Amino acid sequence: MDLSVVIPVYNEEESLPELTEWIAKACTGAGLSYEIIIIDDGSSDRSWQVTSGLSLRNKNIRGISFRRNYGKAAALHTGFSLAQGNVVITMDSDLQDSPDEIPELVRMIKEEGYDLVSGWKKKRYDPFIKRFTSRFYNFTARVFSGIKLHDFNCGLKAYRSEVVKSIEVYGEMHRYIPILAKEAGFRKIGEKVVEHRPRKYGTTKYGLDRFVKGYLDLLTIAFITRFGKSPMHLFGSLGTLMFIAGFLMAGFLGVRKLWYVSNNLRAPLVTDSPWFYISLTVMIIGTLLFLTGFLGELINRNSPVRNDYLIRERINA
Ligand code: UDP
Ligand code: MG
Numbered sequence: 588m589d590l591s592v593v594i595p596v597y598n599e600e601e602s603l604p605e606l607t608e609w610i611a612k613a614c615t616g617a618g619l620s621y622e623i624i625i626i627d628d629g630s631s632d633r634s635w636q637v638t639s640g641l642s643l644r645n646k647n648i649r650g651i652s653f654r655r656n657y658g659k660a661a662a663l664h665t666g667f668s669l670a671q672g673n674v675v676i677t678m679d680s681d682l683q684d685s686p687d688e689i690p691e692l693v694r695m696i697k698e699e700g701y702d703l704v705s706g707w708k709k710k711r712y713d714p715f716i717k718r719f720t721s722r723f724y725n726f727t728a729r730v731f732s733g734i735k736l737h738d739f740n741c742g743l744k745a746y747r748s749e750v751v752k753s754i755e756v757y758g759e760m761h762r763y764i765p766i767l768a769k770e771a772g773f774r775k776i777g778e779k780v781v782e783h784r785p786r787k788y789g790t791t792k793y794g795l796d797r798f799v800k801g802y803l804d805l806l807t808i809a810f811i812t813r814f815g816k817s818p819m820h821l822f823g824s825l826g827t828l829m830f831i832a833g834f835l836m837a838g839f840l841g842v843r844k845l846w847y848v849s850n851n852l853r854a855p856l857v858t859d860s861p862w863f864y865i866s867l868t869v870m871i872i873g874t875l876l877f878l879t880g881f882l883g884e885l886i887n888r889n890s891p892v893r894n895d896y897l898i899r900e901r902i903n904a
Contacts, residue, residue, distance in 0.1 A: 609686045703775075
């Protein structure tokens, strides 16, 4: 199969018929064999009923519905594990992304050899606050990751199938998939300017907390990609440094005391010096950092069950 289109859906009943029809038209028009994988992320509207209705008419539609809302990353992860196409495209279900971009994205993966092609919503139909913060995130993500993308979190992306089978998108990490891909060793990452459209039906599924969460996730990724496999490298070295600094200060106080005593001078109490308290604090913090490193290493040994999602129902999956 040429192509899998993975679509996370959370309360988008109005958009689905139009979206799936348009994708089908774009794919058949380009002569691509395809499947549409709909992941209903615990919708409380009729999204799932609509999906199963559509799947009766178009046998290329498959789907999974979660028992509750797990978030876009969970939906994508599950969609990725089901995908059978050589190329996998993700697309939002709110008709903000245009299925007409599909053939060109597929061509870039197949013929130009890209591992991942991210859409770039150069002209965006989103509120000002979102466009503004988005610039800031994209700038930081660029500097940190060294990937030259303008729009890390574009919902419309195309992947070589191998890429989505190798990365683990959990939590809210869907915002930084290109970084995960690069970390997994897929270095040919490109972008394509795509058409962005105003949301046609329904409302956005994210509130203002997206901005805080997005930034925290970036920090997590920064940490995980550098030290995730060996937290001891960060915490151990910081802890050791601090401990040594504290130890030197305490040592200095001790030596000074001995010097006074051996010269028969009246020695000040060690506890009179502020350095005594500073050295104590620094040594304690150093030890704590060291222990944190150890705990991190211990946790790493137990592969966590981050990706256990309860599935309610399936269609052709
Ligand atoms: N979505 C999802 N689970 C969620 C939130 C969103 O599957 O918990 C889907 C949603 O249905 C849409 C896509 O993720 O297809 C992007 O969401 P939205 O359009 O609300 O985000 P925005 O365009 O405002 O960034
Ligand atoms: Mg949207």
